[in-house]
Amino acid sequence: MLITMQNGFQLRVFSGFLLILLLISKLTFAEEVAVRLGFQKKPLKTLSTKLARNPSLRGWDYLVTKLAADNINPYILRKVYSSRRMPRFKPVEFKLKPREKAAVYSSVTNKKNLGKARAYLKKHKRTFHRVWQHFKVNPYVITAILLIETRFGTATGRSSVLHRLSRMASAADPDNIEHNYRKLKKEDPAVTLNDVRKRALELEEMFYPEIPALFEIAQKRKIDIFRIKGSYAGAFGIPQFLPTSYLKFGYDGNKDGIISLFNEIDAIWSVANYLSSYGWKDSAPLTLQKKVIWHYNHSQPYVDTVIKVAELLKNY
Incomplete structure:
Protein backbone atom coordinates (compact mmCIF):
# COMPACT_ATOMS: atom_id res chain seq x y z
CA MET A 1 0.00 0.00 0.00
CA LYS A 42 20.13 -7.23 18.12
CA PRO A 43 23.45 -8.95 18.89
CA LEU A 44 23.49 -12.57 17.78
CA LYS A 45 24.61 -14.24 21.01
CA THR A 46 21.80 -16.68 21.52
CA LEU A 47 18.77 -18.04 19.79
CA SER A 48 16.78 -18.40 22.97
CA THR A 49 14.06 -16.09 21.65
CA ARG A 99 30.57 -29.67 -2.53
CA GLU A 100 29.13 -31.81 -5.28
CA LYS A 101 31.10 -34.89 -6.26
CA ALA A 102 31.95 -35.64 -9.87
CA ALA A 103 30.72 -39.21 -9.39
CA VAL A 104 27.15 -37.89 -9.47
CA TYR A 105 27.51 -37.47 -13.23
CA SER A 106 29.51 -40.62 -13.97
CA SER A 107 26.66 -42.37 -15.82
CA VAL A 108 25.85 -39.42 -18.08
CA THR A 109 28.49 -40.31 -20.66
CA ASN A 110 27.70 -44.00 -20.94
CA LYS A 111 26.85 -45.50 -24.33
CA LYS A 112 23.11 -45.63 -23.67
CA ASN A 113 22.76 -41.97 -22.69
CA LEU A 114 24.94 -40.71 -25.51
CA GLY A 115 22.82 -42.75 -27.90
CA LYS A 116 19.69 -41.04 -26.59
CA ALA A 117 21.38 -37.67 -26.99
CA ARG A 118 22.25 -38.33 -30.63
CA ALA A 119 18.68 -39.45 -31.30
CA TYR A 120 17.41 -36.25 -29.66
CA LEU A 121 19.64 -34.13 -31.88
CA LYS A 122 18.27 -35.89 -34.94
CA LYS A 123 14.65 -35.64 -33.78
CA HIS A 124 14.84 -31.88 -33.22
CA LYS A 125 17.26 -31.01 -36.01
CA ARG A 126 15.01 -28.29 -37.47
CA THR A 127 14.36 -26.72 -34.08
CA PHE A 128 18.05 -26.66 -33.22
CA HIS A 129 18.80 -25.02 -36.56
CA ARG A 130 16.27 -22.24 -35.92
CA VAL A 131 17.58 -21.79 -32.40
CA TRP A 132 21.14 -21.46 -33.64
CA GLN A 133 20.09 -18.87 -36.25
CA HIS A 134 18.35 -16.81 -33.56
CA PHE A 135 20.57 -17.20 -30.47
CA LYS A 136 23.84 -18.54 -31.93
CA VAL A 137 23.92 -21.32 -29.34
CA ASN A 138 24.98 -24.69 -30.71
CA PRO A 139 22.71 -27.75 -30.33
CA TYR A 140 25.32 -29.85 -28.54
CA VAL A 141 25.54 -27.78 -25.36
CA ILE A 142 21.73 -27.50 -25.19
CA THR A 143 21.35 -31.25 -25.66
CA ALA A 144 24.01 -31.92 -23.02
CA ILE A 145 22.12 -29.82 -20.47
CA LEU A 146 18.76 -31.46 -21.21
CA LEU A 147 20.35 -34.91 -20.96
CA ILE A 148 21.95 -34.17 -17.61
CA GLU A 149 18.96 -32.37 -16.12
CA THR A 150 16.08 -34.74 -16.86
CA ARG A 151 17.16 -37.29 -19.47
CA PHE A 152 15.16 -35.25 -21.98
CA GLY A 153 12.07 -34.95 -19.82
CA THR A 154 11.78 -38.51 -18.57
CA ALA A 155 12.67 -37.52 -14.99
CA THR A 156 11.33 -34.04 -14.23
CA GLY A 157 10.47 -34.81 -10.60
CA ARG A 158 7.29 -35.36 -8.60
CA SER A 159 7.95 -33.10 -5.63
CA GLU A 210 11.77 -18.04 -5.96
CA ILE A 211 8.64 -18.04 -3.79
CA PRO A 212 7.13 -14.74 -5.01
CA ALA A 213 8.12 -15.80 -8.54
CA LEU A 214 6.27 -19.10 -8.13
CA PHE A 215 3.14 -17.30 -6.92
CA GLU A 216 3.42 -15.03 -9.96
CA ILE A 217 3.65 -18.01 -12.31
CA ALA A 218 0.62 -19.67 -10.73
CA GLN A 219 -1.37 -16.44 -11.03
CA LYS A 220 -0.37 -15.71 -14.63
CA ARG A 221 -0.91 -19.28 -15.80
CA LYS A 222 -4.06 -19.63 -13.68
CA ILE A 223 -2.89 -22.94 -12.27
CA ASP A 224 -3.04 -24.50 -8.83
CA ILE A 225 0.31 -23.73 -7.19
CA PHE A 226 0.31 -27.15 -5.54
CA ARG A 227 0.14 -28.86 -8.94
CA ILE A 228 3.51 -27.48 -10.05
CA LYS A 229 5.81 -30.47 -9.66
CA GLY A 230 9.56 -30.65 -9.97
CA SER A 231 12.78 -31.91 -8.48
CA TYR A 232 13.82 -32.29 -4.87
CA ALA A 233 15.66 -28.98 -5.29
CA GLY A 234 12.55 -27.13 -6.49
CA ALA A 235 13.42 -26.87 -10.20
CA PHE A 236 10.86 -27.89 -12.79
CA GLY A 237 10.34 -28.77 -16.43
CA ILE A 238 12.60 -30.47 -18.96
CA PRO A 239 15.43 -27.93 -18.43
CA GLN A 240 14.85 -27.73 -14.65
CA PHE A 241 14.45 -23.98 -14.30
CA LEU A 242 13.76 -22.28 -11.01
CA PRO A 243 10.73 -19.93 -11.04
CA THR A 244 12.80 -16.75 -11.50
CA SER A 245 14.58 -18.34 -14.46
CA TYR A 246 11.24 -19.29 -15.99
CA LEU A 247 10.05 -15.68 -15.76
CA LYS A 248 13.31 -14.29 -17.17
CA PHE A 249 14.28 -16.85 -19.79
CA GLY A 250 11.22 -18.97 -20.55
CA TYR A 251 10.62 -18.85 -24.32
CA ASP A 252 7.56 -19.71 -26.39
CA GLY A 253 9.43 -21.68 -29.02
CA ASN A 254 6.43 -23.32 -30.66
CA LYS A 255 4.47 -20.04 -30.78
CA ASP A 256 1.32 -21.45 -29.16
CA GLY A 257 0.99 -18.52 -26.75
CA ILE A 258 2.09 -20.56 -23.73
CA ILE A 259 5.58 -20.95 -22.30
CA SER A 260 5.75 -24.53 -21.05
CA LEU A 261 9.01 -25.99 -19.85
CA PHE A 262 7.39 -29.40 -20.19
CA ASN A 263 7.18 -28.88 -23.95
CA GLU A 264 10.31 -30.01 -25.79
CA ILE A 265 10.37 -27.12 -28.24
CA ASP A 266 9.88 -24.48 -25.55
CA ALA A 267 12.51 -26.19 -23.40
CA ILE A 268 15.14 -26.08 -26.16
CA TRP A 269 14.47 -22.42 -26.92
CA SER A 270 14.44 -21.52 -23.23
CA VAL A 271 17.85 -23.09 -22.57
CA ALA A 272 19.27 -21.27 -25.58
CA ASN A 273 17.77 -18.00 -24.33
CA TYR A 274 19.28 -18.60 -20.90
CA LEU A 275 22.78 -19.29 -22.21
CA SER A 276 22.63 -16.44 -24.71
CA SER A 277 21.51 -13.99 -22.02
CA TYR A 278 24.60 -14.83 -19.97
CA GLY A 279 26.87 -14.24 -22.94
CA TRP A 280 27.33 -17.64 -24.55
CA LYS A 281 29.27 -17.61 -27.81
CA ASP A 282 30.36 -20.71 -29.69
CA SER A 283 33.58 -18.91 -30.57
CA ALA A 284 34.35 -17.85 -26.99
CA PRO A 285 37.29 -19.38 -25.08
CA LEU A 286 36.44 -22.48 -23.06
CA THR A 287 36.96 -20.60 -19.80
CA LEU A 288 34.24 -18.10 -20.72
CA GLN A 289 31.87 -20.83 -21.87
CA LYS A 290 32.33 -22.58 -18.53
CA LYS A 291 31.45 -19.35 -16.71
CA VAL A 292 28.18 -19.17 -18.63
CA ILE A 293 27.27 -22.76 -17.75
CA TRP A 294 28.19 -22.02 -14.12
CA HIS A 295 25.23 -19.64 -14.00
CA TYR A 296 22.98 -22.56 -14.89
CA ASN A 297 24.31 -24.71 -12.05
CA HIS A 298 26.92 -23.60 -9.51
CA SER A 299 28.79 -26.89 -9.62
CA GLN A 300 32.16 -27.45 -11.25
CA PRO A 301 31.51 -31.17 -11.87
CA TYR A 302 28.25 -30.17 -13.58
CA VAL A 303 30.00 -27.60 -15.77
CA ASP A 304 32.74 -30.04 -16.73
CA THR A 305 30.20 -32.74 -17.59
CA VAL A 306 28.20 -30.41 -19.85
CA ILE A 307 31.35 -29.49 -21.76
CA LYS A 308 32.43 -33.13 -22.01
CA VAL A 309 29.05 -34.34 -23.32
CA ALA A 310 28.82 -31.46 -25.81
CA GLU A 311 32.27 -32.32 -27.17
CA LEU A 312 31.44 -36.02 -27.47
CA LEU A 313 28.27 -35.21 -29.41
CA LYS A 314 30.00 -32.68 -31.63
CA ASN A 315 32.85 -35.00 -32.54
CA TYR A 316 30.76 -38.12 -33.08
Missing part, protein backbone atom coordinates in the same frame (compact mmCIF):
# COMPACT_ATOMS: atom_id res chain seq x y z
CA LEU A 2 1.25 3.52 -0.79
CA ILE A 3 0.42 6.74 1.08
CA THR A 4 0.93 9.89 -1.04
CA MET A 5 2.31 12.85 0.90
CA GLN A 6 1.55 16.52 0.11
CA ASN A 7 5.09 17.11 -1.11
CA GLY A 8 4.68 14.44 -3.76
CA PHE A 9 6.72 11.75 -2.10
CA GLN A 10 5.36 8.31 -1.43
CA LEU A 11 5.87 6.24 1.66
CA ARG A 12 5.68 2.49 1.34
CA VAL A 13 3.79 1.07 4.29
CA PHE A 14 4.89 -2.14 5.85
CA SER A 15 1.91 -4.09 4.55
CA GLY A 16 2.97 -7.28 6.27
CA PHE A 17 2.29 -5.65 9.64
CA LEU A 18 -1.44 -6.27 9.22
CA LEU A 19 -0.83 -9.95 8.64
CA ILE A 20 1.36 -10.13 11.72
CA LEU A 21 -1.45 -8.67 13.82
CA LEU A 22 -3.91 -11.12 12.33
CA LEU A 23 -1.73 -14.20 12.66
CA ILE A 24 0.43 -13.48 15.68
CA SER A 25 -0.89 -12.57 19.08
CA LYS A 26 2.37 -12.16 21.00
CA LEU A 27 4.41 -8.97 20.85
CA THR A 28 7.66 -10.90 21.24
CA PHE A 29 7.18 -12.43 17.81
CA ALA A 30 6.48 -9.04 16.23
CA GLU A 31 9.67 -7.76 17.80
CA GLU A 32 11.61 -10.78 16.54
CA VAL A 33 10.21 -10.20 13.05
CA ALA A 34 11.38 -6.59 13.20
CA VAL A 35 14.87 -7.76 14.09
CA ARG A 36 15.02 -10.22 11.21
CA LEU A 37 13.60 -7.80 8.68
CA GLY A 38 16.17 -5.18 9.60
CA PHE A 39 14.03 -2.71 11.55
CA GLN A 40 15.87 -3.37 14.80
CA LYS A 41 19.37 -4.46 15.70
CA LYS A 50 11.48 -18.34 20.04
CA LEU A 51 8.88 -17.48 17.48
CA ALA A 52 5.35 -17.44 18.83
CA ARG A 53 4.04 -19.99 16.35
CA ASN A 54 0.55 -19.86 14.94
CA PRO A 55 -0.55 -23.52 14.75
CA SER A 56 -2.65 -22.89 11.64
CA LEU A 57 0.47 -21.99 9.64
CA ARG A 58 2.03 -25.40 10.30
CA GLY A 59 5.47 -23.99 11.11
CA TRP A 60 5.74 -21.59 8.15
CA ASP A 61 5.37 -18.41 10.26
CA TYR A 62 8.81 -17.02 9.45
CA LEU A 63 8.38 -17.35 5.68
CA VAL A 64 4.78 -16.13 5.67
CA THR A 65 5.78 -12.99 7.57
CA LYS A 66 8.52 -12.18 5.07
CA LEU A 67 6.22 -12.79 2.11
CA ALA A 68 3.55 -10.56 3.63
CA ALA A 69 6.15 -7.83 4.08
CA ASP A 70 6.84 -8.12 0.35
CA ASN A 71 3.18 -7.52 -0.47
CA ILE A 72 2.08 -11.05 -1.24
CA ASN A 73 -1.67 -11.23 -0.63
CA PRO A 74 -2.17 -12.19 3.08
CA TYR A 75 -5.35 -14.12 2.28
CA ILE A 76 -3.56 -16.24 -0.32
CA LEU A 77 -0.61 -16.82 2.01
CA ARG A 78 -2.82 -18.04 4.81
CA LYS A 79 -4.84 -20.21 2.46
CA VAL A 80 -1.73 -21.84 0.99
CA TYR A 81 0.43 -22.31 4.07
CA SER A 82 -2.38 -23.47 6.34
CA SER A 83 -3.55 -26.01 3.76
CA ARG A 84 -3.16 -29.69 4.55
CA ARG A 85 -1.70 -30.03 1.06
CA MET A 86 1.31 -28.14 2.37
CA PRO A 87 3.46 -30.38 4.58
CA ARG A 88 4.42 -29.04 7.97
CA PHE A 89 7.74 -27.25 8.17
CA LYS A 90 10.58 -29.47 9.29
CA PRO A 91 14.21 -28.48 9.92
CA VAL A 92 16.25 -27.86 6.78
CA GLU A 93 19.67 -29.30 7.43
CA PHE A 94 22.59 -27.86 5.50
CA LYS A 95 26.38 -27.90 5.31
CA LEU A 96 28.52 -24.82 5.68
CA LYS A 97 30.61 -25.61 2.58
CA PRO A 98 28.74 -28.09 0.37
CA SER A 160 5.86 -30.04 -4.83
CA VAL A 161 7.95 -27.11 -6.05
CA LEU A 162 6.23 -24.84 -3.53
CA HIS A 163 7.15 -27.10 -0.63
CA ARG A 164 10.74 -27.71 -1.69
CA LEU A 165 11.50 -24.03 -2.34
CA SER A 166 9.65 -22.88 0.78
CA ARG A 167 11.88 -25.12 2.86
CA MET A 168 15.05 -23.64 1.45
CA ALA A 169 13.66 -20.11 1.70
CA SER A 170 13.09 -20.75 5.42
CA ALA A 171 16.69 -21.70 6.14
CA ALA A 172 17.21 -18.59 8.28
CA ASP A 173 14.22 -19.27 10.52
CA PRO A 174 15.73 -18.87 14.06
CA ASP A 175 14.60 -22.35 15.07
CA ASN A 176 16.22 -23.79 11.95
CA ILE A 177 19.47 -21.95 12.61
CA GLU A 178 19.50 -23.30 16.15
CA HIS A 179 18.82 -26.84 14.91
CA ASN A 180 21.71 -26.70 12.45
CA TYR A 181 24.03 -25.03 14.93
CA ARG A 182 23.56 -27.82 17.45
CA LYS A 183 24.00 -30.48 14.77
CA LEU A 184 27.07 -28.93 13.14
CA LYS A 185 28.65 -28.08 16.50
CA LYS A 186 28.62 -31.76 17.41
CA GLU A 187 30.34 -32.61 14.13
CA ASP A 188 32.89 -29.81 14.43
CA PRO A 189 33.40 -27.96 17.74
CA ALA A 190 35.01 -25.06 15.84
CA VAL A 191 31.71 -24.15 14.19
CA THR A 192 30.28 -20.86 15.45
CA LEU A 193 26.74 -19.58 15.58
CA ASN A 194 27.66 -16.79 13.18
CA ASP A 195 29.01 -19.37 10.70
CA VAL A 196 25.68 -21.16 10.70
CA ARG A 197 23.65 -17.97 10.53
CA LYS A 198 25.74 -16.69 7.61
CA ARG A 199 25.15 -19.87 5.61
CA ALA A 200 21.44 -19.83 6.45
CA LEU A 201 21.12 -16.27 5.20
CA GLU A 202 22.98 -17.20 2.00
CA LEU A 203 20.44 -19.96 1.34
CA GLU A 204 17.58 -17.60 2.12
CA GLU A 205 18.97 -14.98 -0.26
CA MET A 206 19.30 -17.62 -2.96
CA PHE A 207 15.90 -19.27 -2.62
CA TYR A 208 13.54 -16.70 -1.12
CA PRO A 209 13.02 -14.79 -4.44
